[in-house]
Structure formats: structure tokens, C-alpha cells
Amino acid sequence: MIVVTTPTGQIGRRVVELLRQADEPVRVIARDPAKVRGVDVVAGSHRDPAVLRKALDGARSLFLLVPPDRQSTDVTEQYVSYARAAAATASRIVAVSSIGRGYPEPAGALAAAWAMDDVIEASGADYRSLRPAYFMENLLAGAGMIRDEGVFPQPLDADRPLPLTATEDIAATAARLLRDSTWSGQDSVPLVSPDDLTPAGMAEVMADVLGRPVTYRQQSIAEYRSMLDGFGLSGSFVAALTEMARAQNDGVYGYGRQPAARTGTSFRDWLRTSSIAATPEGARTRVRPHS
Numbered sequence: 665m666i667v668v669t670t671p672t673g674q675i676g677r678r679v680v681e682l683l684r685q686a687d688e689p690v691r692v693i694a695r696d697p698a699k700v701r702g703v704d705v706v707a708g709s710h711r712d713p714a715v716l717r718k719a720l721d722g723a724r725s726l727f728l729l730v731p732p733d734r735q736s737t738d739v740t741e742q743y744v745s746y747a748r749a750a751a752a753t754a755s756r757i758v759a760v761s762s763i764g765r766g767y768p769e770p771a772g773a774l775a776a777a778w779a780m781d782d783v784i785e786a787s788g789a790d791y792r793s794l795r796p797a798y799f800m801e802n803l804l805a806g807a808g809m810i811r812d813e814g815v816f817p818q819p820l821d822a823d824r825p826l827p828l829t830a831t832e833d834i835a836a837t838a839a840r841l842l843r844d845s846t847w848s849g850q851d852s853v854p855l856v857s858p859d860d861l862t863p864a865g866m867a868e869v870m871a872d873v874l875g876r877p878v879t880y881r882q883q884s885i886a887e888y889r890s891m892l893d894g895f896g897l898s899g900s901f902v903a904a905l906t907e908m909a910r911a912q913n914d915g916v917y918g919y920g921r922q923p924a925a926r927t928g929t930s931f932r933d934w935l936r937t938s939s940i941a942a943t944p945e946g947a948r949t950r951v952r953p954h955s
């Protein structure tokens with residue numbers, strides 16, 4: 665039995681699908697069991713050790729993902745609290761962290777994920793820390809602007825390479841490790857796509873795939889922060905995202921152990937099938953070029 669947290673999230677949902685396709689017995693933890701069908705469900709949050717203990721009864725491994733909490737009053741404590749609950753109840757864990765561990769400056773949400781690693785490692789559990797880079801799916805929030813206005817805005821330096829990861833590759837690696845009972849001890853698994861693109865280079869790929877001009881526009885950190893404030897996020901969450909953007913512009917992803925090989929989905933392939941370039945049916949969206 666494998667226990668999967670966040671079965672309604674973009675990574676957790678796919679982990680469940682892949683495990684079920686492989687005929688693995690799966691149990692999920694969900695705040696709203698009605699949202700998950702066809703699997704054994706334990707109701708509640710995986711921040712609660714009692715819920716985890718119940719779900720892990722007779723189980724061999726746990727897939728752990730700390731949910732983003734836009735209202736968090738302390739983002740690091742939030743990650744650590746989920747890690748503590750998992751570390752107290754599970755002896756074999758695969759969790760989603762981030763590359764760049766070892767970066768010596770503040771790194772916001774990235775540092776919170778490494779604090780999660782610290783807690784799990786200290787517990788002595790068998791552990792695989794998945795270390796993806798910047799999710800390609802982060803771009804979906806601005807899909808309309810890219811597709812309809814030809815503008816790709818981010819608070820990131822235009823010409824600094826930005827390592828990328830498709831969440832499909834995270835889910836596939838998680839499912840593989842969860843099914844594999846041969847590994848033990850603690851290790852990290854960097855997950856970075858075969859691309860070597862800067863944000864400006866990503867805009868060029870977008871223009872090519874969409875068949876229309878797309879311009880990269882670097883937002884200042886102040887502009888980015890004020891945009892986030894406008895979304896009604898907590899101060900701690902805004903600080904975590906802006907610190908992360910600063911760290912990304914300082915080359916945070918170059919720290920720590922680097923991937924032996926860049927593998928998985930390329931940005932171009934991801935983009936072609938994403939809602940930025942495709943309708944939900946998979947057909948290409950017709951876009952009028954700028955006049």
C-alpha cells in the first residue's frame with residue numbers, strides 16, 4: 665500500500681493515476697473525500713499526525729507534498745509542520761523539495777522546502793527528496809497574457825538561464841520511486857528538463873510554437889511584490905515569493921548537487937500541449953498575429 669497526499673493537486677493527482685495504472689494499492693489523504701473517486705481515502709489534512717497514522721496503517725511508503733498556503737503567516741513553519749507530522753509517522757518517504765539547497769542567502773519558499781528536508785532527514789526515515797526546478801506549469805497563470813497579448817512577464821533576469829521542470833516528470837519519478845522497494849537511506853533526486861533557456865529564450869520558443877510575437881518583460885521586484893499584494897496573499901507568502909525571485913536572479917539553482925543529466929519533457933514539447941498553445945481538446949488555438 666502506498667499513501668499519497670494532495671491527490672487533488674497537479675502532482676499528487678498524477679502520482680495516483682500512475683500508481684493505479686501500475687495496479688499498486690493506493691490510499692490517499694484528502695480534506696474533501698468527495699473530490700477523489702475510486703481509491704481508498706482517509707479524510708483530513710496530512711498536517712495532522714493522527715490522520716497520517718491512520719492512512720499509513722499497513723502502508724509501505726508515503727508521497728509527501730506540502731501544499732502552497734496563500735494565507736500562511738509563517739511559510740517556513742508551514743513546511744516544517746507538515747514535515748514533522750510525516751517524520752513522526754512514516755519510515756519511507758518521497759517528497760517534493762527544490763534544487764539549489766545550500767544557497768547561503770534567503771531563498772523564501774525554496775528555503776522552506778529545504779527546511780522540510782532537514783526535518784525528514786533528522787528523523788532517520790528512508791528518504792528521496794525530489795529536487796525540481798521552476799515548474800513549467802507556473803506559466804499557466806499567465807496563459808491569457810502570453811497567448812492573447814504576446815507578453816510574458818516575470819520578475820526574473822531576461823538573460824539568466826532558468827532551469828525548468830514539467831510536473832509530469834516529478835509525478836513519474838515519484839511513482840517510480842514509490843513502487844521501487846529496493847532503495848534505502850537518504851538521497852536527493854534532481855529533476856531538470858533538457859532545456860538551457862533564459863526567460864528571453866523561453867519567449868522565443870513561445871513565439872515559435874504560437875506562431876505570433878511574444879516579448880519577455882522583466883518585472884521589477886517592487887512591481888512583482890505589489891502585484892502579489894493585489895491578490896490578497898499573506899505577508900509571509902508574498903515575502904516567500906519575492907525572496908525566491910531575488911534568489912533565482914542570484915543563481916540559486918546553481919547551488920548544491922547538480923543533475924548528472926538533464927532529462928524529461930522539453931519546454932517546447934510541454935508548451936505544445938499546454939493550455940497556452942492548445943485548446944482543452946488538444947487542437948491548436950488560432951491566434952491573430954499582432955498588427
Ligand SMILES: NC(=O)c1ccc[n+]([C@@H]2O[C@H](COP(=O)([O-])OP(=O)(O)OC[C@H]3O[C@@H](n4cnc5c(N)ncnc54)[C@H](OP(=O)(O)O)[C@@H]3O)[C@@H](O)[C@H]2O)c1
Nearest residue numbers: 670671672673674675695709710730731761762797798799
Ligand atoms: N512552483 C514551482 O516552481 C515549484 C518548484 C519546486 C517545488 N515546488 C513545490 O511544489 C509544491 C506545489 O505542488 P503542486 O503545484 O502540485 O500543488 P497544487 O497543485 O497547488 O496542490 C495543492 C494540493 O494541496 C492540497 N491542500 C491545500 N491545502 C491543504 C491543507 N491545508 N491540508 C491538506 N491538503 C491541502 C490541495 O487539496 P484540496 O483539494 O483539499 O484543496 C491540493 O491537493 C509546493 O510544495 C512547492 O514548494 C514548486
